[in-house]
Amino acid sequence: MPGYKAEKSKSRGRAEMSNSGGKKTRLVADKRSRPAKKTAAPKRAKTPSRRRPRKPRPPRRGGISGFFLAILRWIWRVIWGIGWRVGFIVAMIIGLATAYVYSTLPEATALLDGRSKGSVTLMDREGDVFAWRGDQFGGAVTADTVSRHLRNAVVATEDKRFYRHFGISPRGVASAIRINLREGRGPLQGHGGSTITQQTAKLLCLGVEYDKDQWKSERDYVQDCRRTTILRKAKEAIFALAMEAKYSKDQILSIYLNRAYFGGGAYGAEAAAERFFGKSATAVDASEGAMLAGVLTAPTRLAPTNDLKRSQDRAATILRLMYDQGYLTSDELRAAQANPATLSEAAQRQAGGYFADWVMDSGPDFFTRDTTEDVILRTTLDQRIQRAAEEAMDFIFENKVRDGSKAQAAIVVMSADGAVRAMVGGRETKVSGAFNRATQAKRQTGSSFKPFVYATALELGHSPNDTVVDEAYCLNIPGSGEWCPSNYDRRFHGRVTLTQALQESYNIPAVKVSESVGRDLVRKVASDFGIESDLAAGPALALGASESSLLEMTGAYAGILNGGSSVTPYGLIDLRLLGENEPLMGTTGGIGERVINEKAARELIYMMNKVVTSGTGQRAALPDREAAGKTGTTQAARDAWFLGFTADYVAGVWMGYDDNTPLTGVTGGGLPAEIWRETMIRVHEGVPPTPLPMAKVEPPRQAQPQPQPQQQPRRQPQRQRDRPIENILRQLLGID
Known part of the structure; x- marks a missing residue:
């Protein structure tokens, strides 16, 4: 029997080999008898699977609570499904709008002097400045050339995260809205939470230049630029993003320092420093820099020529902010607090207010009130004699005129x-523009x-x-x-x-x-x-x-x-x-x-x-x-x-x-x-x-x-x- 099985196996192998070159035949396993049951061998231990074991689902809640939870989950899936798509579209729109604004922005140096009118500087008979009129602009400064104290004071006061954000500060906006609501105002009334970049965008009027055919006056133009609406804020944010992409942080700060109004008719840090302290913006100390930065919040009300004590109090607050943010050492803080900024002699006297108004009115309009150039007027005023007349007036009315009298006088x-x-x-x-x-x-x-x-x-x-x-x-x-x-x-x-x-x-x-x-x-x-x-x-x-x-x-x-x-x-x-x-x-x-x-x-x-x-x-x-x-x-x-x-x-x-x-x-x-x-x-x-x-x-x-x-x-x-x-x-x- 063993020989017969071997012979049969060989003959089947030859038959299969002879058919290999032709049509393949279906191989069918031989019918074999089922082997007898043997004792089961021990099973090998299975290798652990790489999949994490599936967490058991929490048992579904039944009843009303389960029903409402199911509805909430469905609503969330709908919102999420729509939200990320809408967000993607909004991001695309913002990106395209930012790219467009970016393409329209000029070089930073072209934005430093944005005045539509020039300034008039009045000098007395000795050649000393005693009054200013018009939009005063002392010259362009940059964040690199201006005094570090002034630069740091502006950043500490207006936007302490200026060098870290991308043009807008969601945290600052949220904080401003919270403060406005707490103080009983509308969310966009009062504090704006604007960054220095956004403020610069507003100073640039979002790139819109003054057109006398569109606005009745420059005052209407400025008021339109300062409007605060949701749409305006959105445009402002896009403009700020474009500026951040186009300019460096120092360039943006330079534009701001040259365009900002510091009160007293002074536009820009250089004009303000000359106007209030009789020195360049590159030379102001910590107390003077803090006073200039403090004026930016409310230029008319806080200008030192209007209320020196109030301006000094505001500067003291800013000095503490500078210290808290690491811009001043404790010694510098104490020195600045001990020596608050004071006005220059000319600014303190405000000499020749009536005289300056008269000279401006008597000169040609195109070189005085309506000038587009920066003009220097040398006048006949003697500041010593001007002081004498003012002191004589004050002396008589204080000592010879009854209290409460409305009588007037002129000299x-x-x-x-x-x-x-x-x-x-x-x-x-000490007035200007009065009768x-x-x-x-x-x-x-x-x-x-x-x-x-x-x-x-x-x-x-x-x-x-x-x-x-x-x-x-x-x-x-x-x-x-x-x-x-x-x-x-x-x-x-x-x-x-x-x-x-x-x-x-x-x-x-x-x-x-x-x-x-x-x-x-x-x-x-x-x-x-x-x-x-x-x-x-x-x-x-x-x-x-x-x-x-x-x-x-x-x-x-x-x-x-x-x-x-x-x-x-x-x-x-x-x-x-x-x-x-x-x-x-x-x-x-x-x-x-x-x-x-x-x-x-x-x-x-x-x-x-x-x-x-x-x-x-x-x-x-x-x-x-x-x-x-x-x-x-x-x-x-x-x-x-x-x-x-x-x-x-x-x-x-x-x-x-x-x-x-x-x-x-x-x-x-x-x-x-x-x-x-x-x-x-x-x-x-x-x-x-x-x-x-x-x-x-x-x-x-x-x-x-x-x-x-x-x-x-x-x-x-x-x-x-x-x-x-x-x-x-x-x-x-x-x-x-």
Whole structure:
């Protein structure tokens, strides 16, 4: 049997091999008998599977709770399925928008100066800066060149994570919203949570430039740029992302430091440092840098020129922030706190506010108010004299005027050639853009006009010793009837010299002289001296019924001092562009044509000196030098004047109420004369006394009669008007 099985197996193998080259036959296993059961061998241990064992599912909850949990799971899957798709689309839109804005951004250096207007820097007669106007820009600075204290103070205050975020700070926005809601405001009202990059984007108005056809004014344009809405915030965020991609952190900070408004008309750190501290932004110390950074929160309210104490308190807070964030050592903190920043001398005084406004208004608009260039104006202002006028004003109102009085006053000081050295346009001396009573108020001049009446008479050859009779006198005015002037004391004083008439400010002699020499001639002399306002046509012209400004009147008196030539008051010496040496324009005023001869001017100065030494202006007398002047009080004391001069300076003072309310107990020889005196005493400190250029007039030999005690009647007897005209003229001039 074994041999048979082997033979059979060989024959089957040969058969399979012989068929290998042809069609393969299906191999079928032979039927075999099932082997007998054997004892089961021990099973091999299985290798552990690499799969983690499946966690058993928690048993499903049944009932209502299980139902609601199933719904919540379904809602979550829906939200997640939609959310990531929407998020992907939003991210794509933001990316495309950011890429577009990125492509429109210019080079960083082109964004440093964003002003649409230029600045005006005003310098005094010595070349020192005393005022600024317009959008001040001191020059471009960078984050590398600016003082490290200023850079660190800005970062510590405005955006402490500036160097770590990508343009927007979700944490800062969330914190700002929380604060706003806690304080009862809307989520976007108040704190904005903006980064420095976002603030810079807002300063750039998201790349939108000013178009006068689209906005009514630049103010509307700025307000539109500062709008806070959800859509605006979204655009701002995209612009910030583009800036972060386009510029470095220091470039963004540089744009911010040059574009930010620091108050006081200063745009940019350089202008602010010059404006407040009189130094470059590269040189400010820690306390000054902290003060500048503190202004950024509320430039108008926190500007040190508006409230130095409040600005210093804010700076102290910022110094502590700088210390907490590692920008200052403990020693530096203590040193800065012990020496808080203070304003420069010019900024602290705010000298020449009214004067600066006047110069700006008197210059050409395209180089002053509407300039697109940075302009330097050299002026006639003397800051020492300006301080003297301001101190005199303050002294009188603090010591001589009752508390609560609303009375106002104005002062002008100038040289004999019309160069204005000081100007105070109201009781509030440290102002800008306020109503200037020295130049803008037109008020009746009262008796301060009388010197021009007597100047006309002297020009025609009359002498200060010529006489005129102070007696009842009336004129018939066509269309108005009879007019009878009266003296302030309601008395007649008989025959008086022209000097006495001016010295005591008698009204009747002034009218008589005016009518004698000719009203039109008096009007021409006053006009030629620089009084440009419309002069009264009637006989009341001699009593100052016409209106004029203090500046005009002071300029007219300067013409008397300089020997009788007209004067045009001026404050501008020359104008040039920043960086240029050659001026574009020069002085616009000064001495003009002669009005009266020098002899007449010297005689008039003699007469006006008597006003101060023994007449109505005695309270204006100076202790160490000669002075001349004239008082003026209008009807019902609505205006009180004193104008006068020494050999060196001319000064004019006006006092009154803005609403024409009569003054109580005030005449030109009272408080205005005292303000004039206090001003001139301070003006002449250190100036050697110089005699007045007046004529030496011998007093008349014949003694003058004492004033007649009778009361002045209201009407003149009819017989006065019936006298022949030649007799009237002889009587007017005191010719026997």
